[in-house]
Amino acid sequence: xxxxxxxxxxxxxxxxxxxxxxxxxxxxxAFYVMGLxxxxxxxxxxxxxxxxxxxxxxPQCQNLTDADLCNICRSTKREPGVVCVxxxxxxxxxxxxxxxxxxxxxxxxxVISPMNHVGPDDVKITELTSRVAQxxxxxxxxxxxxxxxxxxxxxxxxxxxxxxxxxxxxxxxGLSVGGNLEYADDATLLRALEGRQEL
Amino acid sequence: xxxxxxxxxxxxxxxxxxxxxxxxxxxxxAFYVMGLxxxxxxxxxxxxxxxxxxxxxxPQCQNLTDADLCNICRSTKREPGVVCVxxxxxxxxxxxxxxxxxxxxxxxxxVISPMNHVGPDDVKITELTSRVAQxxxxxxxxxxxxxxxxxxxxxxxxxxxxxxxxxxxxxxxGLSVGGNLEYADDATLLRALEGRQEL
Numbered sequence: 055x056x057x058x059x060x061x062x063x064x065x066x067x068x069x070x071x072x073x074x075x076x077x078x079x080x081x082x083x084a085f086y087v088m089g090l091x092x093x094x095x096x097x098x099x100x101x102x103x104x105x106x107x108x109x110x111x112x113p114q115c116q117n118l119t120d121a122d123l124c125n126i127c128r129s130t131k132r133e134p135g136v137v138c139v140x141x142x143x144x145x146x147x148x149x150x151x152x153x154x155x156x157x158x159x160x161x162x163x164x165v166i167s168p169m170n171h172v173g174p175d176d177v178k179i180t181e182l183t184s185r186v187a188q189x190x191x192x193x194x195x196x197x198x199x200x201x202x203x204x205x206x207x208x209x210x211x212x213x214x215x216x217x218x219x220x221x222x223x224x225x226x227x228g229l230s231v232g233g234n235l236e237y238a239d240d241a242t243l244l245r246a247l248e249g250r251q252e253l
Numbered sequence: 254x255x256x257x258x259x260x261x262x263x264x265x266x267x268x269x270x271x272x273x274x275x276x277x278x279x280x281x282x283a284f285y286v287m288g289l290x291x292x293x294x295x296x297x298x299x300x301x302x303x304x305x306x307x308x309x310x311x312p313q314c315q316n317l318t319d320a321d322l323c324n325i326c327r328s329t330k331r332e333p334g335v336v337c338v339x340x341x342x343x344x345x346x347x348x349x350x351x352x353x354x355x356x357x358x359x360x361x362x363x364v365i366s367p368m369n370h371v372g373p374d375d376v377k378i379t380e381l382t383s384r385v386a387q388x389x390x391x392x393x394x395x396x397x398x399x400x401x402x403x404x405x406x407x408x409x410x411x412x413x414x415x416x417x418x419x420x421x422x423x424x425x426x427g428l429s430v431g432g433n434l435e436y437a438d439d440a441t442l443l444r445a446l447e448g449r450q451e452l
Contacts, residue, residue, distance in 0.1 A: 057349055058317065059308050060319065061307045062308050064300045064304065068296070068297045068301075072282050072285055073282070075282075082272060083272070086271055087305070096305070098267045098301055099299070100298070101266075102264060102267075102294055102297055103294070103295060104260045105260040105261050105264040106287065106289075107260075109287060120258035120259065120261075144284075
């Protein structure tokens with residue numbers, strides 16, 4: 055039994071499809087949009103179509119961009135011989151924020167995850183190997199998440215790149231800066247000990 | 254420093270405006286929409302403009318509708334002499350679901366709430382008094398929420414309607430069906446006792 059007008063039901067359905075948005079939240083969001091002035095609701099709709107129309111993946115690093123080649127790939131100030139491999143465009147931003155890294159990126163758009171039916175062909179790994187095959191890359195830094203799937207993906211890619219004679223590294227494990235020894239988990243503490251460095 | 258393409262930033266901003274959606278969630282939602290097939294993303298955008306274009310408030314009961322007069326106001330099977338006053342279109346659905354009520358509705362689109370700067374003129378109270386002034390309504394059932402603001406709004410409207418000689422009633426307070434006496438709060442228990450009925 056539909057009590058709302060069909061157009062409103064359709065809007066609620068659309069919101070309910072979004073990840074983490076249930077039926078009740080979708081109603082709340084739809085009512086909020088209904089309450090917006092006409093111009094603002096149209097701006098919202100426009101933002102969806104514009105983003106979808108103009109944003110695509112960079113043909114080189116697979117990060118999201120609205121240009122032919124993304125800003126980072128185009129930059130002449132970055133080291134072209136170092137590539138940092140991340141799972142997600144959001145991870146690029148996290149690393150850029152550290153202001154420490156000056157190489158290029160490669161965005162996988164996911165990690166290998168047999169549990170979720172994501173195989174090596176479902177993430178942008180072939181795009182990475184063909185970049186490395188061109189011979190200009192000297193080091194590939196694996197910066198996937200430090201969890202099981204990120205770790206497995208890093209190992210898989212490292213093995214795949216071995217024939218190319220390129221240096222493959224992995225982000226260091228250890229204690230969080232500003233963290234507390236008391237609350238560090240055993241596995242992290244073990245890795246922090248193993249990776250200890252001379253002062 | 255913007256790392257995402259501007260069109261994507263705009264979409265994230267739009268999602269971040271929605272109630273209960275923070276910056277991180279907005280990113281997640283925007284990325285989800287970016288990952289949709291083009292047709293589905295456009296359908297989402299279309300749903301917003303269509304809902305906004307076709308859905309408006311019923312000139313009689315102020316409920317949301319896409320017709321000149323809403324289904325309930327138009328129906329010949331409903332008692333035109335009884336009007337149930339609710340705060341929100343969602344409340345109409347809650348009462349309809351009980352299948353017990355056969356009168357008309359009046360949607361206030363909010364309750365009087367001085368704390369949130371919502372005065373009597375910000376909700377659809379004048380629309381209600383002019384409906385009552387036409388003289389065909391015999392009973393007005395106040396079905397605002399049983400909280401402080403809903404209660405105050407009900408009282409305010411009841412006083413306002415007194416000159417019209419119309420019967421104004423309020424939904425009963427008492428125990429929830431299927432509830433547990435042990436967990437009922439004192440105020441509810443008191444009202445349940447006061448409102449006790451002969452068996």
